[in-house]
Amino acid sequence: MSLDTVVEDVRDEARARAEEIREAAEAEADEIVAEAEADAERIREERLAEVDRQIDQEREQTLSSAKLEAKQERLGARRDVLQDVYDDVEATIESLDGDRRRELTEALLDATLAEFDDDADVAVYTRAEDVELLEDLVVDRNAQVDGEIDCLGGVVAESDTSRVRVNNTFDSILESVWDDELKNISERLFDQ
Numbered sequence: 001m002s003l004d005t006v007v008e009d010v011r012d013e014a015r016a017r018a019e020e021i022r023e024a025a026e027a028e029a030d031e032i033v034a035e036a037e038a039d040a041e042r043i044r045e046e047r048l049a050e051v052d053r054q055i056d057q058e059r060e061q062t063l064s065s066a067k068l069e070a071k072q073e074r075l076g077a078r079r080d081v082l083q084d085v086y087d088d089v090e091a092t093i094e095s096l097d098g099d100r101r102r103e104l105t106e107a108l109l110d111a112t113l114a115e116f117d118d119d120a121d122v123a124v125y126t127r128a129e130d131v132e133l134l135e136d137l138v139v140d141r142n143a144q145v146d147g148e149i150d151c152l153g154g155v156v157a158e159s160d161t162s163r164v165r166v167n168n169t170f171d172s173i174l175e176s177v178w179d180d181e182l183k184n185i186s187e188r189l190f191d192q
Helices: 003-094 098-113 128-137 170-190
Strands: 122-126 143-148 154-159 164-169
Touching: 003 170, 098 122, 098 128, 098 154, 098 164, 098 170, 122 128, 128 143, 154 170, 164 170
Parallel strands: 122 143
Antiparallel strands: 122 154, 154 164
C-alpha cells in the first residue's frame, strides 16, 4: 500500500468520523431545540392559564364590588325614602289642630297623670303653641303647666316628690311606634 493510499484512507476515515460527529451534534441540537420548544409551550400555557385565572378573579372582585355598591346605594335610597316618610308624619302631627289636637293631648295628659300617685305637685310641659290648651286641660287636675319644651305636642310631666318624669309627647310616641313598625313600613313601601 502506498503512502498516498494510507493518507487517503485516514482522510476518508476522518471525514466519516467528522460526519458522524456532525450528525450526532445536529441530532443533539434538534433534540435540545425540541425540548426548548416544548418547555416554551408549557410555560406559555401555564402563563395563559395564570392570566385566565387572574382575569376571572379580577372579574369576580369587580362584580362583587359593583353588587355591594349597588346594594349600598339601594339601602341609602330606602333610608332617604323612610326619612321622608318620617318627616311627613312629623309634619302631619305638628299640624294637628282643633278638636283632634285637644283629644290627643287630653288622652296623653290623663295617661301621664295616672303615672303619679296622688302627687299634688305635678309639673307639666308642652310645646309653646299648646300651652294655653294644656292650661285649659289641667284645670281640676293634680297638675300645673310649668313651661314649654321643644316637641311636636303632647305632655311631659314630673314631680319633685316622687322624682318621676313621664314623657308622653307626640315625638316619643312616634319614635316608639316607628321603631316597632319600621319593618312593616319598609315592607309595605318596598314590597320585600
